[in-house]
Amino acid sequence: MGFTLFWKDLWIGELLLEVRFRRLFELADNKLVTIAKMHCFGWGVNGEAWKWRKRLFALEEELVREACNFII
DSSP: OTTOBTTTSOOSSSSOHHHHTHHHHHHBSOTTOBHHHHHHHOOSTTOTTOOBSSOOOHHHHHHHHHHHHHHO
């Protein structure tokens, strides 16, 4: 997992996460975070890995849940 980027490298599924979850990528505070850092900080729904530029709306929170289910 070392230096593989969470959003920008293909490491799960057939699409980059920045494409599959475009809205979350746009809102992400750190677009160059590694998988290792995301995992370390906790990428569950309430994990500290998720950092946003603004407070999420309900639809965006649902996207986070969808992304978490996809990853885990």
